[in-house]
Amino acid sequence: MTREELQSAITASFGSAQDDPASAPATITFEEGGQFLNGNVDKANLVAVMKKLRDELGFDYLFCLTCVDWKTHFTMMYHLRNMKTFDELVIKSKIEDVTAPAIDTVSHLWQTANFHEREVWDLFGVKFYNHPDLRRIFLDEEWPGFPLRKNYEDANMIEL
Amino acid sequence: MEIDQKKMGDPFPGTVDPTADGGILVTKLDDAINWARANSLWPLVFGTSCCAIEMMSAASAKHDWSRFGFEVARATPRQADLIIVAGTIVMKMAPVLKRLYDQMADPKYVIAMGACTISGGPFFYNTYSVVKGVDHVIPVDVYIPGCPPRPEALLHAMITLQEKIKNEPYFRKPKIAL
Numbered sequence: 285m286t287r288e289e290l291q292s293a294i295t296a297s298f299g300s301a302q303d304d305p306a307s308a309p310a311t312i313t314f315e316e317g318g319q320f321l322n323g324n325v326d327k328a329n330l331v332a333v334m335k336k337l338r339d340e341l342g343f344d345y346l347f348c349l350t351c352v353d354w355k356t357h358f359t360m361m362y363h364l365r366n367m368k369t370f371d372e373l374v375i376k377s378k379i380e381d382v383t384a385p386a387i388d389t390v391s392h393l394w395q396t397a398n399f400h401e402r403e404v405w406d407l408f409g410v411k412f413y414n415h416p417d418l419r420r421i422f423l424d425e426e427w428p429g430f431p432l433r434k435n436y437e438d439a440n441m442i443e444l
Numbered sequence: 445m446e447i448d449q450k451k452m453g454d455p456f457p458g459t460v461d462p463t464a465d466g467g468i469l470v471t472k473l474d475d476a477i478n479w480a481r482a483n484s485l486w487p488l489v490f491g492t493s494c495c496a497i498e499m500m501s502a503a504s505a506k507h508d509w510s511r512f513g514f515e516v517a518r519a520t521p522r523q524a525d526l527i528i529v530a531g532t533i534v535m536k537m538a539p540v541l542k543r544l545y546d547q548m549a550d551p552k553y554v555i556a557m558g559a560c561t562i563s564g565g566p567f568f569y570n571t572y573s574v575v576k577g578v579d580h581v582i583p584v585d586v587y588i589p590g591c592p593p594r595p596e597a598l599l600h601a602m603i604t605l606q607e608k609i610k611n612e613p614y615f616r617k618p619k620i621a622l
Contacts, residue, residue: 422536431571431572431573436572438572440535440571440572440574440576441569441570441571441572442564442569442570442576443569443570444569444570
């Protein structure tokens, strides 16, 4: 499928639910540019959208889950792949709260998200609601702060 | 064919006085022991990043560090005399490295290979995780700059270490408080 075909297929799949706002899982707002087809999802609708993408559109593989610190907000990134058609899709979700960012987990949809979300918690301090085991994965338990945040400071860091 | 002893490396440090049924060897015990030690250094298998690839290259057929007596790399610190710290050391690795060093039997030597082990690396300054030089953790005998150094540079450092060992007063070694 080309990028345009994939976009229209996803839009068609999500379109019908929009007629009934109460049961609407959500909408994906697509954006231009980049290597992948990018879709933005409101974080309140994230799990519903992801479940639909997995069950109805066959995105059965989450090959990357990461976070970006934009200083004014965080963006969660989910790279999805359909292992039958090899279609790829990136879902982004904005988190406005920069002091205590939080979002729902997707680890019940893709097992791999369990460790990926622990890594994001470890390094960015994004909390995942309903995560089964949200602990630090690389750093010591008592490590202060979250090192990949832009405002992180540490006595070991040498400014060049 | 005449063998040029200078090109073959250092001969045995001593003289042989021929007698009727063989010869009498005259040498200093320090020199003889150091000669033996310097030519049988066994490195520990230890590589934490890209420098380790060059180290493996130095060990394998093309560069073959066995020619200089480094022979076999040992996978246990208890059988190794030399640790080549080949790669970036992060805060989490530092206690492991210290423990490996402590488990090695004296006398033991350390080669710091590459920019990361010397100073924290060409690009890892402004980070929370990297130890800014392995000499914060263990004492270093020979430093090799480079990113990564070529196998020839590693061999040069190892031969430099051999020279250091050959010049050590083995029995009168000053006690260093660690």
